[in-house]
Amino acid sequence: MDLRKPRDIFDKLIYFMNKLTIIILAISLLFLGCDRQNEFPNLEEIEIASIKSSFNRAALLDNHTLWGSLNKKIDWDDPTAIKRDSSATYIRVRILDSIDFGLKKTDVKQYYQVWIKATKGNGKYSLSYLTMVTSMPANDFDGTIFTESITETAATYANVTQGKIVSSRRIGNSSYGKKMGPGDECRTIWTIVNGVYKEHQVCNQNDDPFKPETEEQVPEDWDGSGGGGGGGGGGGGGGAGFGYISDDFEMPLESPAVDPSDYVECFGNIPNAGAKFKVSVLVQEPEPGKSSHYGANEVGHAAISLTKIGTNGISITQVLGYYPVGGKIYRDLNGPSKVVDNGADSGQPIGYNVSIDFDLGNDAARFQKILDKASSPLPTYNAFNSNCVRYVYDAVRAGDISLTIPISSVTIIGVTGYPGGVIYLSAYTPAALGQQLRQQKANGDTRVTSMLYNLTPPKSKGPCK
Structure with missing residues (x-):
């Protein structure tokens, strides 16, 4: 008996439906939702293959000594080594040789991870190396992140506290982590001292006060389980050892959650008497002008813009969007939620293509109802019926604003616990x-603005508490 074929009519039906679903999804890529953190198996394969192709082309121009072809192992085929946040996809790089970060000797063990960061824009991927260095390998990452373009020598570093980037700087021609070659008499190292990133010219390796006393090597079959040896060797209190950050952490996000109540508080700084109120719904389509559920803007997004204008002309605007926490919402379907500042000056502005404006005139009561709803989002995010679109819809409806949102029929494959791994859902989609x-x-309808390119949202006032 050929065990690869279905054995009864029911299995044959499921088998046929699965094949048909795969063909349809290969054409239309029906990946729905509002945060760009999908983890469907077929989308992941397409995405990673595209990133790998872009990387292989860029690697031809890669002159970074640290990243020689024999010095790294990229986990292209390991789903556990792939992470996503709202702005990029990260693929883990296992370093097979030692790295000299030029860290000042200390009794505190240093940990690091190296990733390829892929950011998609205009249908192409911008690639860079991202190295995370920390003394506390925990979920709320504290430490320094170095970012280097693959094809350029310019680099940036950013200091991160509890997963939030608090400061950053472009450092021009970077030499951090590069090894001294034969015949070299001097080298440049970068030193992190109390969170400050400094450049040093070192011309005598034996007398280099910043060189770690030991540098660990990663065996090719290393499983990423963390740990790593200590500072070892060479008396005098020990040096900075290198370990490896556990894979269990979340990538630091440039746009952490905000407390919407703190944003709503700002509107109280303008008296209601004589004030005018405006609410806008901003939509980033996956593929501007088309009905595709996945495209240049990935799965798209929706946000709400709230504006109050006083009699003296002073105005306050807040742009808020609703997201899941973490990068597995399309696998788990449900998860904790957060509200993010989507204004122009935030770390995560919504580049919208379509919008609709609602002029509330002087109706402070309706505006307040919308504020109340926007500042108390549901704690649980659902990828299809309690997502960014539903957040916007519920907020404007609280102010008696009519907004029509069609329900889409969605097919998802690869879901554990369902016959054939297939489920059918109705969804709110950007x-x-x-x-x-x-x-x-x-x-x-003159209230609607639509373009085939991304528009810049208004600036948010920010928190007022």
């Missing part, structure tokens, strides 16, 4: 909302 607003504009 693509459907964008198409609805475009149709309203075609029918003469």
